[in-house]
Every structure is written in C-alpha cells, then in structure tokens.
Amino acid sequence: MLLFAGRLNREYILPVEGAPILDRAGGSPLYAAGTAAVWEKEIALLARVGEDYPNQWLENFNKKGIDTEGVQIIPGSLDLRSFRAYSENRELFRTNPVKHFAERELSFPKALLGYRPPEKREKFKTVRHPATPLATEIPDKYLQSKALHIAPLDFNSQGQLLTKFRTVNLKIITLDPSPRYMTPNRRQDLRLFLDGLTAFMPSEEELRQLFWGETHDLWEMAEELGEFGCLFIIVKRGRKGQLLYDVNAKKRWQLPAYTSRVADPTGAGDAFCGGFLAGLAQSDDPLRAAARGNVSASLSMEGSGPFYPTEILPGLAHARLDALIGLVREV
Numbered sequence: 001m002l003l004f005a006g007r008l009n010r011e012y013i014l015p016v017e018g019a020p021i022l023d024r025a026g027g028s029p030l031y032a033a034g035t036a037a038v039w040e041k042e043i044a045l046l047a048r049v050g051e052d053y054p055n056q057w058l059e060n061f062n063k064k065g066i067d068t069e070g071v072q073i074i075p076g077s078l079d080l081r082s083f084r085a086y087s088e089n090r091e092l093f094r095t096n097p098v099k100h101f102a103e104r105e106l107s108f109p110k111a112l113l114g115y116r117p118p119e120k121r122e123k124f125k126t127v128r129h130p131a132t133p134l135a136t137e138i139p140d141k142y143l144q145s146k147a148l149h150i151a152p153l154d155f156n157s158q159g160q161l162l163t164k165f166r167t168v169n170l171k172i173i174t175l176d177p178s179p180r181y182m183t184p185n186r187r188q189d190l191r192l193f194l195d196g197l198t199a200f201m202p203s204e205e206e207l208r209q210l211f212w213g214e215t216h217d218l219w220e221m222a223e224e225l226g227e228f229g230c231l232f233i234i235v236k237r238g239r240k241g242q243l244l245y246d247v248n249a250k251k252r253w254q255l256p257a258y259t260s261r262v263a264d265p266t267g268a269g270d271a272f273c274g275g276f277l278a279g280l281a282q283s284d285d286p287l288r289a290a291a292r293g294n295v296s297a298s299l300s301m302e303g304s305g306p307f308y309p310t311e312i313l314p315g316l317a318h319a320r321l322d323a324l325i326g327l328v329r330e331v
Helices: 028-039 055-063 097-103 118-122 140-144 155-166 184-194 204-210 218-226 268-282 286-302 316-325
Strands: 002-005 009-014 021-026 043-050 066-074 081-086 147-150 172-175 232-236 242-246 251-255
Touching: 002 028, 002 268, 009 097, 021 028, 021 055, 028 043, 028 066, 028 268, 028 286, 055 066, 066 140, 081 097, 147 155, 147 268, 155 172, 155 184, 172 268, 184 204, 204 218, 204 232, 218 232, 218 242, 232 268, 232 286, 242 286, 251 286, 268 286, 286 316
Parallel strands: 002 043, 002 147, 009 081, 043 066, 147 172
Antiparallel strands: 009 021, 232 242, 242 251
C-alpha cells in the first residue's frame, strides 16, 4: 500500500481554459494519490476533515480504489476552501477572488464570501490546523504500508509523522516541504527531516528561498542538503522539468518536462510526487521513478482534477515513460 498524508481542500478554480470549478475535492495528498493510482493499485489517504465534508466525495475516493479509513471526520465544520485563478500565461493568483471573477464577467459564488487564503489565515499562528493529520490517529494497517509520502504541512506536524513511521521502520518515505519553513534560519532544522529520508522534493522557488543570499547554484544547494542524510534530492521546476541528485552515487540528472497541453496546472507538483513514490516502490531505480513522476505531472495538467490521470487511455502513461527516458541527461 502507498500512503499519502496531508490536508484535503475544497477547490474553487478559474482555470487556464474551460468553465470555473466550484467546490471540488482537492488537496496535495489527493492529487498525489490520484496519479499514483495510474501505476499502483493499493492507495490510501491520511487526512482530517469536518462533518461538513461531502460524504459522496469519500465514497468516490473508494470507488477510485483509494482507502479512506485514515480520513478522520472530526466534529463541526472546517474551512477547507482553496481558491486559484490562472492567467492565459499560467500565472497563478491565490488572493482576491472577487476581482478575478469580475474580470471574467462571472457571478461570484456565495460559498467564497469571506474567503482568505490559508497562508494569510495562518501566518501568525503557531497551532496546528485542525485539518492536519495526527500521528496518533493512524490506522494500524497503515503502519504496514510499502511507502509514504508526506505532503506540505507545518514543520512540527511533518516531524511527528516522520517520527511515527520511522519507529515501524518504513523504508520509503518522501517529503514535500512547506514554503513556510524553507528559510535560511531554519535550514539546520531540516537535518531532523532529511536524516534517513528517502527523498526530499522542494520546488525550485522553495530551494532558492532556503539558500537566499548564499548561492544561485541549484546543484550546490542539493549537495548540501544531501549531506544531511537524505538519499535523493529532487528539485521540481515546473515547465523546466526536474533535477535529481543521487546522494550516494553522487550523480546529477536533468529531466525535461514532458511536453503536453496544459488545461489546469493545479496539483502538478503533487502529481509528480505521487508518480515518483509509485515508481520507487516498484523499483530501486530513482531515475525511472522520477520519470514516472514527470509523466504523471504531464497527465495531470492535460485535464482537471485529482483523478483525471486515471481516465486516460490504457498504455499512454507507459508510452510517455519510454519516450521520456531517452530525453534524460546526466549532468
């Protein structure tokens, strides 16, 4: 079983093309799980939602082959709203939904009244968000998972999940950091995460923020983080693809983004993480796993929603994988 831990969202999206998306299931662990399901059959979620979270969504996850025993339903309602608007050149906007709906001459949905981006709501909070999965609420069967991916959460929550799964000697653990702690003054704290971690997967922006004012060389940054005890450092670079640094082999690989049509880039980075975890769980080859992540991201962006990749033609994912491998180059 592949396990994905993180926070679920209720999405409101003005995509690059097509009609607005109003109140759809989303969130980093769901996008990762949705693309992992292209490659692997046994998938599970670890998350928390309120009583107002639509039960039919959870039922749909199960129909898609995703185990939801680890989705805890807590008393009361939780504000899980997430707004995104994309311009024609794919620039992302997370604030002021009223403005963006007005610019497109669309009626503003009442469900977004009073909306504030999560980063604005939580900027000065030190307490855990109630939708964050807890290490004390993990079903026993999940402790026997083949591999775990931890999506962006606050530093302490990610640390507690890591500690819990390390006690049961889970061999494959990957982590996508939160931009909130990717700052120079927190870099040494990352030793707690990276020591024994399988793969650390920041975006290029997050990595540059972590080394702000010190170096512009992404490989130099990856090598320093590799000294903290992680096996693989992967830098997600959007339209520029990914960088993979194999710490033990001291090898550098550059993967170009698989060229595909972009309908909705939401969750593409998470899709990469899901594909990578599935690939690494099936093989010890980090390069081929990264290629699976790359292909997963391309499939995710061609449509919209966390489960779009599961609706593709059979064989398309593997055909893209074979084509991409030939484009990877060692640096």
